[in-house]
Amino acid sequence: MVTMLQTLKKCTTRIGLGLVGAAALTTMATPFIADASPVHAAEIGAKHVSCPPATTAKYDPEYGVPASLVGEDATTTTKNAGTPYSSIQCYDASGQLVAYGNDAILYTFPASALAPLGEKLYQQNCASCHGTKADGVLPKATGTGYPNLRGLGPATINFWITTGRMPAADPKEVQAARKPPRLNPFQANAIAAYVNSLEPAAPGIPSVNVAGANQTTGQVLYALNCAACHTITGGGDALANGTYAPSLHVATATQVAEALRIGPGNMPVFSGNLTDDEVRDITAYVTESIAKPSDIGGVGMGGLGPVAEGFIGLALGVGILMLVSFWVGERQ
Numbered sequence: 001m002v003t004m005l006q007t008l009k010k011c012t013t014r015i016g017l018g019l020v021g022a023a024a025l026t027t028m029a030t031p032f033i034a035d036a037s038p039v040h041a042a043e044i045g046a047k048h049v050s051c052p053p054a055t056t057a058k059y060d061p062e063y064g065v066p067a068s069l070v071g072e073d074a075t076t077t078t079k080n081a082g083t084p085y086s087s088i089q090c091y092d093a094s095g096q097l098v099a100y101g102n103d104a105i106l107y108t109f110p111a112s113a114l115a116p117l118g119e120k121l122y123q124q125n126c127a128s129c130h131g132t133k134a135d136g137v138l139p140k141a142t143g144t145g146y147p148n149l150r151g152l153g154p155a156t157i158n159f160w161i162t163t164g165r166m167p168a169a170d171p172k173e174v175q176a177a178r179k180p181p182r183l184n185p186f187q188a189n190a191i192a193a194y195v196n197s198l199e200p201a202a203p204g205i206p207s208v209n210v211a212g213a214n215q216t217t218g219q220v221l222y223a224l225n226c227a228a229c230h231t232i233t234g235g236g237d238a239l240a241n242g243t244y245a246p247s248l249h250v251a252t253a254t255q256v257a258e259a260l261r262i263g264p265g266n267m268p269v270f271s272g273n274l275t276d277d278e279v280r281d282i283t284a285y286v287t288e289s290i291a292k293p294s295d296i297g298g299v300g301m302g303g304l305g306p307v308a309e310g311f312i313g314l315a316l317g318v319g320i321l322m323l324v325s326f327w328v329g330e331r332q
């Protein structure tokens with residue numbers, strides 16, 4: 001009998017330790033990285049990048065950038081870092097820059113022909129808060145201070161509309177939440193075309209060549225630059241003063257690249273410090289690995305995030321261990 005009890009106690013301890021161990025493993029588990037593709041250099045004249053139809057491609061920044069478009073971006077002299085200072089520039093017949101980028105990301109300005117439609121949509125959906133001229137000025141200045149939208153660039157307008165943050169549900173909210181978008185991508189483009197026509201600016205709307213990405217580099221860069229706020233699993237986390245870094249499980253590749261280049265809300269702007277190559281690698285890692293983690297075993301807990309999952313693991317593990325110990329103890 002004594003030996004049986006001892007064996008039982010040993011087993012219990014092992015099961016308990018096993019559970020705690022499993023919880024710890026769940027906490028530490030990072031998404032599995034598929035085979036890394038070779039480092040892909042974005043370079044001048046890259047074959048797969050094609051400028052929009054009816055534009056002329058120029059494969060060198062020495063051709064210059066229209067002064068009206070440069071603005072503050074001119075201060076970022078890092079080539080291929082989201083500004084028109086990029087390897088590839090696409091000009092239309094009238095000499096206007098309609099897209100720029102490189103092998104990793106092509107940034108496009110929505111067609112100016114969409115601006116009249118965009119103006120209508122803007123007046124219906126945005127003017128009540130951002131002013132009829134998109135300058136953030138309302139008829140009777142109430143001091144509420146809705147942001148001025150001029151000169152932000154199409155990527156900013158596109159990001160806030162396509163993630164459903166705009167039109168805002170409640171302007172008094174600390175942070176506009178992501179929600180199903182009220183306007184479709186075409187309408188978002190039209191509004192971006194209109195707002196950009198008032199004060200042209202970069203960045204354009206990024207389309208990311210995720211196929212050519214190196215996800216191993218992406219994972220390292222993600223851990224260094226993003227995990228502090230969004231957590232290593234991309235589940236998101238609370239920040240100071242009622243703000244939060246949202247989950248990264250639903251953002252599209254374009255939205256991830258936009259977020260990095262524009263820095264929405266309390267997120268920092270990653271402009272000159274990350275090249276387009278690096279942004280592409282991070283984007284691929286976020287949309288391919290974090291958003292669709294391969295099943296590495298263990299119990300699914302609905303992606304609550306490492307802290308919550310760790311607590312559940314601990315509570316279950318230690319709790320069961322305690323219950324069994326009480327039971328064993330009473331028998332003696």
Ligand code: HEC
Nearest residue numbers: 125126129146147156157160166167168171174175176265
């Ligand atoms: C009900 C009021 C309201 C409406 C309508 C509205 N917005 Fe906003 N908008 C806000 C508020 C408030 C913020 C600040 C939100 C935050 O910081 O989270 C904001 C922020 C933004 C930003 C970010 C500005 C920046 O400096 O980063 C953009 C871009 C934007 N809105 C675009 C739009 C567009 C485009 C529309 C129409 C489709 C629209 N908004 C409709 C209230 C509104």
Ligand code: HEC
Nearest residue numbers: 163178225226229244245246251255256259264265266267
């Ligand atoms: C200082 C904290 C912080 C860091 C660092 C940070 N973010 Fe964010 N991020 C935020 C906040 C806050 C928001 C929400 C902004 C808002 O809605 O007003 C956000 C929003 C986003 C979104 C939009 C998600 C959605 O579904 O709408 C993406 C994508 C994103 N971040 C990716 C990244 C990546 C990738 C990195 C690393 C290169 C990063 N962030 C670094 C705080 C941060």
